[in-house]
Every structure is written in structure tokens, then in C-alpha cells.
Amino acid sequence: MHYTAAWQQLHWSDALYVLVASLRTLQLTFMSVLLGTLLGIPLGVLRALSPVVRVLSSPLVDVVRSVPMIIQLIILDTCLSISGWPLSAFQLGTLALGAWMTMVTAEIVRGAYEAVAPGLRRVARSLGMSSWQELRVVSLPLALRGGFPAWVGAALCLVKDSALVGIFGYVELTKAGQILNARTHHTFLVLGGIGATYFFICHVITFCTRRIERRMAE
Amino acid sequence: MSDYHFHWVMALRDLPSLLQGAVVTLQLTILSMIIGVGVSVPLAVMRWQGRGVWSGVAGAWVDVARNTPVLLQVYAVYFGLGAYGFNISSYAATLLAISFNNIGYLIEIFRGGLATVPRYQYISGRSLGMSATQAYAYIVWPQLLRIVFYSVMTQMIWAMLNTSLGLLIGLRELAGAAEQAQSVNYRTLETFAMAALLYYLMAKLLILGAELLYARLYGRR
Numbered sequence: 001m002h003y004t005a006a007w008q009q010l011h012w013s014d015a016l017y018v019l020v021a022s023l024r025t026l027q028l029t030f031m032s033v034l035l036g037t038l039l040g041i042p043l044g045v046l047r048a049l050s051p052v053v054r055v056l057s058s059p060l061v062d063v064v065r066s067v068p069m070i071i072q073l074i075i076l077d078t079c080l081s082i083s084g085w086p087l088s089a090f091q092l093g094t095l096a097l098g099a100w101m102t103m104v105t106a107e108i109v110r111g112a113y114e115a116v117a118p119g120l121r122r123v124a125r126s127l128g129m130s131s132w133q134e135l136r137v138v139s140l141p142l143a144l145r146g147g148f149p150a151w152v153g154a155a156l157c158l159v160k161d162s163a164l165v166g167i168f169g170y171v172e173l174t175k176a177g178q179i180l181n182a183r184t185h186h187t188f189l190v191l192g193g194i195g196a197t198y199f200f201i202c203h204v205i206t207f208c209t210r211r212i213e214r215r216m217a218e
Numbered sequence: 219m220s221d222y223h224f225h226w227v228m229a230l231r232d233l234p235s236l237l238q239g240a241v242v243t244l245q246l247t248i249l250s251m252i253i254g255v256g257v258s259v260p261l262a263v264m265r266w267q268g269r270g271v272w273s274g275v276a277g278a279w280v281d282v283a284r285n286t287p288v289l290l291q292v293y294a295v296y297f298g299l300g301a302y303g304f305n306i307s308s309y310a311a312t313l314l315a316i317s318f319n320n321i322g323y324l325i326e327i328f329r330g331g332l333a334t335v336p337r338y339q340y341i342s343g344r345s346l347g348m349s350a351t352q353a354y355a356y357i358v359w360p361q362l363l364r365i366v367f368y369s370v371m372t373q374m375i376w377a378m379l380n381t382s383l384g385l386l387i388g389l390r391e392l393a394g395a396a397e398q399a400q401s402v403n404y405r406t407l408e409t410f411a412m413a414a415l416l417y418y419l420m421a422k423l424l425i426l427g428a429e430l431l432y433a434r435l436y437g438r439r
Contacts, residue, residue: 066375066421067414068382071393075414078407082222156285163287167386174290187301191294195286202285 010184021176022197028162028172031094033155036101043102044109045140057106064103070164072096077168093165097158104154112147113139145216152209156202173197222407229408232399236409239395240416246313246391247378247424253313254320254377255370261321262328263354276325283322288380291315296387312384312391316377323373331366332358364436371428375421382417392416 046053064072073096080087087095116139124134166175177194181187265276283291295318296311306314335358343353382393390398396413400406 063414063418066379067417068379068393070382070385071396071410071414071417075407075410078410082407160285160287163289166289174287174293177290178293181297185301187298188294191290191298195282195290195294198287198290199282199285 010186014180018176021171021173025162025172028093029158032097032101032158035098036105039102040105041109044106047106048110048113061103064100069161073164089165089168089170092168093170097161101158108147108150109143112143115146116142159201225405226408228403229405229412232403235395235399236412239390239392242391243381246381250313250316250320250377251374253317254324258321258324258328262325265325266329266332280322280325283319288319289383291319292383308387308389311387312381312389316380320377327366327369331362334365335361367432374424
């Protein structure tokens with residue numbers, strides 16, 4: 001019997017498919033950046049202020065940064081299955097990428113916090129601010145502004161690292177590319193197009209954040 | 219935890235194959251760094267001088283390598299070249315993809331370093347009668363290497379972590395060996411925990427080696 005699939009060749013509807021997949025990539029990135037930032041900023045400040053927290057959390061920071069993301073994902077996936085909390089691939093990806101982002105953000109915030117001139121801090125305290133006020137009004141805003149470019153760099157890393165979650169069944173850009181490639185066999189066209197989409201996403205993020213940086217510098 | 223029992227002994231039986239995988243990982247890391255430095259140094263100089271075709275090539279390389287996922291680069295090399303009839307082994311594909319990625323990042327690192335070495339150093343070298351190559355080799359690079367040393371070492375750790383993507387195209391480096399072992403011994407968590415530990419130790423080993431090398435070359439920091 002002669003058999004041909006209905007849409008074996010690339011079709012315009014595939015553009016929509018890639019668009020949806022890139023939105024899913026952005027969704028995963030956004031959620032893990034959100035999680036990582038919300039947890040990372042307090043952790044970073046605590047790491048800068050308290051030696052106990054620094055000693056306790058430094059192995060975590062170390063491990064997250066020197067074990068490949070794919071191994072982290074596999075281990076987390078296995079642990080979750082064992083513990084009887086099977087999560088969706090999206091939740092798994094958010095957790096693993098968010099953990100990475102937490103540690104990286106914490107390091108960025110700590111570095112930026114320690115870079116705030118110590119004299120400024122003493123001035124704030126001698127003006128009668130409490131240590132909490134000094135942190136909230138003086139040190140933290142300065143540290144967040146100083147750490148912003150590095151934080152954007154980490155977020156861009158996450159856009160690219162989110163490709164690994166595709167292996168666990170979350171259909172984001174890279175996985176969508178693989179599916180299209182398996183159907184059409186236009187390998188270079190499909191993978192090139194997917195690459196161009198990542199390129200576009202990263203450049204748009206860089207462009208927007210440059211403007212924010214410029215506005216903050218004014 | 220539900221009623222899961224750890225069986226470390228069963229997983230430990232596969233330690234030798236994991237160690238074999240670790241050797242492949244280290245090989246790939248070092249080879250990809252050698253290729254990376256070898257190609258990126260001339261490209262960084264061209265990019266720094268900022269004109270000509272090669273400067274454009276270097277710029278495009280940096281943009282592409284740094285703005286697409288490594289996973290996509292690995293797929294593009296393995297399946298992309300395969301689609302045009304170049305069926306290369308997964309080892310060669312991983313090496314090529316990681317080297318491609320390394321070159322993109324290293325060009326930027328070296329270019330940033332070049333910008334910190336004052337321009338007149340090069341010009342004085344030239345006016346003392348050195349050729350351009352000599353001025354770079356004897357005056358600019360020795361100063362530059364000290365500045366970029368730690369950035370290059372960080373890139374080396376990244377390269378090591380990235381080689382784990384060889385797993386997805388069937389290469390038996392550390393992650394691939396762990397995947398293979400757990401499909402036989404059924405102790406997924408234990409096997410991958412061992413692999414993670416080995417990656418951690420290798421990263422520490424590389425950092426330690428780098429510190430020793432730096433101390434040997436330039437004295438204490």
C-alpha cells in the first residue's frame with residue numbers, strides 16, 4: 001500500500017507550533033526566574049550578613065554550580081517519583097532551574113551587597129536609621145542596581161538551559177524542533193530556525209534590559 | 219519518602235564504568251579547551267582590531283554560540299551534519315559542538331582581556347622593531363593571560379558540564395555511562411548521585427589544578 005502522511009513537508013501551521021513552543025520556553029524561563037529571584041535575594045543578603053548562613057549554604061551553591069543541569073534534573077525527577085509527588089515536566093523544570101537561579105542570584109546579590117561602599121552604610125546608621133531601614137533604603141537598592149547586569153546574564157542562561165527540560169517531555173522550542181525535524185527531515189532548516197528563534201528571544205531581552213540599565217544609571 | 223530502599227552496593231558495582239566515563243569527560247573537556255583557545259585567540263585579535271571579514275566572522279560566531287542553547291548546538295552538529303551525509307561519531311559531534319561553544323565564549327573573554335592591556339604596549343613593541351606577531355607573542359599575551367586566567371578556567375568548568383549533553387546523542391561519557399549503568403542495575407537515583415559526586419570532584423580537581431598552575435606561573439594571588 002502506498003502511504004503518504006498528510007503534512008509531511010513543512011507547512012505554515014508549523015510556524016504557529018514554533019510560536020507556541022517559544023511561548024512555553026518563555027513561560028518556563030519566567031517562572032524559574034521569578035522563583036529564583038524571590039528566593040535568591042533574601043538568601044544573598046543573609047549570606048552577606050551572617051557567617052552561619054554562608055557556611056551552611058555554600059555547599060549548596062557549590063553543588064548546583066558544578067553538577068551538570070541534566071544530572072540535576074534527572075536526580076530531582078527520580079527523587080520526586082520516589083517520594084510519591086509526581087510533578088509535571090513544567091513543574092520539575094521550574095523547580096530545578098529555579099534552584100539554580102536561586103543560588104546564582106544569591107551569589108550575585110552577595111557580591112553586589114559587599115561592593116556597596118561601607119562608608120555609606122555607616123552614614124545611614126549615624127543618621128539614625130535602624131539596621132533594617134539602612135538595608136531597605138540604602139544597601140539593598142544599591143546592591144540590586146549593581147547586580148542587575150549579572151542577573152540578566154543568569155536569566156539569559158536560563159532561556160538556553162530550559163532546552164534541557166524538553167528531554168523530560170515539556171514541549172518547548174528545542175523539543176518542538178526535534179519533533180518537526182523527525183517529521184520533515186529538513187534538519188538544517190528546522191534547527192536553524194529554532195536557533196534563530198532563541199537568538200531573537202535573547203536579543204530582545206538584552207535590548208530591553210539595556211534600556212532599563214540606562215534609565216537606572218541616569 | 220515512601221518505602222524506597224537505597225542499594226548503594228548494587229550501584230557501586232558500576233563505579234568502574236562510571237570512572238571510564240569520567241576519563242572520556244575529562245578528555246573531551248581538555249581537547250575542546252585546546253581547540254577553543256587555539257581558534258579563539260587569532261579570532262579575538264581580529265575582532266579587537268575591528269575590521270575585515272574575520273572580525274565579522276568572529277562577531278557572528280560569538281553571537282550564535284552565546285545566544286543558542288548548547289543542546290541545540292549538539293543536535294545541529296550531530297543530526298545536521300548527518301543530514302548532509304557526514305555521519306560522524308557521537309564523540310566527534312560532542313567535541314565539535316562543545317568546541318564551537320567554547321570558541322564563542324573565549325573570543326569574548328580574550329577580547330575583553332585585550333582591551334585591558336594598554337594599546338601603547340603593542341605600539342612600543344612595534345617601534346622597537348618587533349613584527350606584529352612578535353609584539354603580540356612577547357608583550358601583549360603574557361600580560362593578557364594573567365588577566366583572563368580565571369575566566370578561561372571558569373569556561374573550562376562550563377565546558378566540562380556541557381560535555382554531559384553527549385548523553386543525549388549516545389556518547390558514554392560520565393553522564394552517558396551513568397545512564398547506561400542505571401538501565402542495567404535499575405538503581406537510577408544511586409547511580410546518578412554517584413555521577414553527580416564525580417562531576418563535583420572533577421570540577422574541584424580542575425579548580426585546584428588551575429590554582430596550582432596560577433601560583434606556579436605568577437606567584438600567590
